[in-house]
Amino acid sequence: MGIAQKLFDRNPDPNTALWNSMIKGYAENGFYKKVILSFSQMKNMAFSAPNCYTFPVVLKSCLKCNALREGEEVHCVVIKSGFKGNPFVETSLMEMYSGCRLIGAAYRIFNEMVDRNIVAWTSMINGFIFCHDLVKARCLFDLAPQRDIVLWNTMVSGYIGVGEMVEARKLFDQMPKKDVMSWNTILQGYAINGDVEACERLFEEIPEKNAFSWNGLIVGYARNGFFLEVLDAFKMMLIDGNVLPNDVTLVTVLTACARLGALDLGKWVHVYAENNGYKGNVYVGNALIDLYAKCGMIKDAVDVFKSMSKKDLISWNTIIGGLAMHGRGADALDLFCQMKNSGVFPDGITFIGVLCACTHMGLVEDGLSYFQSMVEDYSIEPQIEQYGCMVDLLARAGLLLQALDFVKKMPMEADAVIWAALLGASRVYRNVEVAELALEQLDKLEPKNPANFVTLANIYGDLGRWKDVARLKVAMRDTGYKKVPGCSSIEVNDCVVEFYSLDERHPETKEIYGALRGLTKLCRSCGYIPHVQEFGYGD
Known part of the structure; x- marks a missing residue:
């Protein structure tokens, strides 16, 4: 666009076509404020009056950058320029107002239109759907003098968007002609609303x-x-x-x-x-x-x-988070510096990776510095995920009281993940007081999760407090829930097989456990005695 602008500037009296080309170019490249500025300059020129091709691009740009006041000014120019009756321009006005949730203004334009084509009907119905008024959208749909495949799909999508799949399917079944887009719309509707079985059935029906x-x-x-x-x-x-x-x-x-x-x-x-x-x-x-x-x-x-x-923000975030997860904190922090030097602006996800890297390396001071930088240098408001990383960093470093104080100063209530991190760190550092407080909070947030009781029971066991262990076992039994067994998966012959501890669902269970017993005997013959009683297949 820089070269195009230089060529444009060489022309002392650009005509409407040249202005439209520049405006369209800016819009296609996402420079929406430049579009509005160019329009402002254009309308003040003597030989370049805006036409029906100018207004729709400018109005869409006003919507894109939430410039409602400028959009209203463009509307005034439309009226003064005599384009009020142009269906192309008026449809763009409707889309701008409905996109800004001024559905009343959009509907007034629709009512005043002399020539309402199917595009105008579709745009108005879509505006009501966008503003969550399905009743008026359906009334207009029923009144539409003609309905093409796009209008049918728009109304079906409206029902899907609010989770009304029964109404969406009814309307879909009434469609006189269905194209592949119609089938895909209802298919995605089932998927979005979590009805996987209906999604599968419909997929088989698609011609x-x-x-x-x-x-x-x-x-x-x-x-x-x-x-x-x-x-x-x-x-x-x-x-x-x-x-x-x-x-x-x-x-x-x-x-x-x-x-x-x-x-x-x-x-x-x-x-x-x-x-x-x-x-x-x-x-x-x-x-x-x-x-x-x-x-x-x-x-x-x-x-x-x-x-x-070509790398985007997600590329940097994924590799920084991956390195941090694998304990390569120094590499993660080095890449974060490279990211900043390359001109990529970090977001909240980036700082989760950076703080995790600090956690794995035990860099408490650096972590606090990065957390502060996130707010002061990048104007990123910390969410519960970043606060959770900081609590984990302090807790893993053994600063449990500092971590607890950090939780108390958070602007939001700590969630189960944060309290579980404190509970886990309490076991490592054998801090019963913090562990009991964490369990008290977890019992409110996750009353059906007995794993939290198990962790505290293990802390009591490590300290030889067997009466407390017995008390917790009773409390865990009284919840009526059992700890969910861990699920593992293994890739065999291009297939992924999931299994649990002591799982007997596999059709080759007998052969699998036979091989396991053979491996156990082989281990014993080499002098290694496995704890076979834990797995339930020992002598």
Whole structure:
């Protein structure tokens, strides 16, 4: 845009077409305030009056940067310039006012329109939906003289947005013609509202699936925590072969691999992405960094980060957080300095990674300094996550009373994560008083979680206070809940298998436990005596 502006400035008397080109260029590149400034200059020129192509771009820019006052001034110019009856311009005015939640002003313009085309009807209905007035939106929809596929989909999306899937499905079934966008809209609606079974059924009904259809199913699984199903759907998509995965598909699958620890499949997706034109894709790169970091391959995560020609804030946040998680705090802090030097502005997520790095290195003073810098240098208001990092930093360093004082001074109530961090640190440093206070708070926040009682019972046990251990066991039993067993997963033959301690659900359970007994005997023959009674398969 800099070169375009220089060329434009050389013209002493730019006409309307030239002004429109500059205004459109600024709008397409996100310089919305420049659009408003250019319009202000344009309307004062003698030979460059704004026309019906100028106003819509300027009005959309006013909406983008919340410049309502300037938008109202543009509206005055529209009237003075004689464009009040132009449907294209008036529709843009409606969109600006409804986008600013002045639905009454938008509706007045709609009522005054002489020529209401289907675009105007759709825009007004969409305005009511945006302002959460589904009743008026539906009334207008029913009154619309004609309805195209876009208007039908707009109304269906309105019901989906407020979680009214029954009404959305009713309207969908009434549609005279359904295109692939219609099917995808209702599919994503089920996914967004957590009805995975309905999402699966509808997916099978779609007559012609495209990438958005497959992504609707795959992202729907991921959104609702069905990560194994994400991998199954991805494999089914590849076998089907009619639609190729895009970057959204690959990012979702890599995220599922990271959550499941499916490193081998993740590596395969990495190769697939590079061979299919996604090597320089920043979103795929970020997902790969996350995958390798969460699967323990931090060196590979760093290699992916270094290979990326384009990095965004998420790229930096992911690698800094990954390095911190793996105990490489010095590298994380070094990258944070590189990030600042490269001109990337950190956010709250960045500082979570930085504070975690300080926690793993025991850098209490540095952590406090970074926390203060976040507020003073970057005007980032700390949220409960950053406060939690600071409490964890102090607690792990053994400064339990300081951590407790920090909790008391927080502007919000501490959550269960913060009190659990204090409880865990209390066991390490055998501080019964802080542990009892933490359990008291956790009992209010998580009354159904017996794991908190177990932690305090272990502290009592370490100190030989067996009467207190017995008392806590009774209290834990009285809650009526049992500690949820930890779930693990392992990648076998391109599949991810989940299992619990003493799990017997697998069809090859007998063979698995037989192999485990064989390994136990082999360990014993080498002089190692495992604590087999803990696993329930000993002699």
